[in-house]
Amino acid sequence: METRTKLRITRATIALDVISGKPTIVTIPMESILTVLPGFADGDKRVNVLWEGRTVQMFAIDLAMRGVEIRTRVAAASSSTKLLSGGCCQT
Secondary structure (H helix, E strand, C coil), X not given: CCCCCEEEECCCEEEEECCCCXXXXXXXXXXXXXXXXXXXXXXXXEEEEEECXXXXXXXXXXXXXXXXXXXXXXXXXXXXXXXXXCCCCCC
16 A cells, blocks of 8 residues: 555544554544555554544554545546647647
């Protein structure tokens, strides 16, 4: 999973809040938006994510099974603009 990928969680799942010093289990509600942060927290099993301004750790398998990537329209829009403005395939 790439850094800065945004995901919407389709089912409630757990995460670890480790910033406070002592790991605390928190529940991430369904429909929450997460952003994958750089690096892995525990080999390749846990991933650091940003949730509501907090950094938490989630199991990578939970993200893979319960997360749906949110794709931005910026990349698609810039490609369409190039095509419409003649930015592609001119001779």
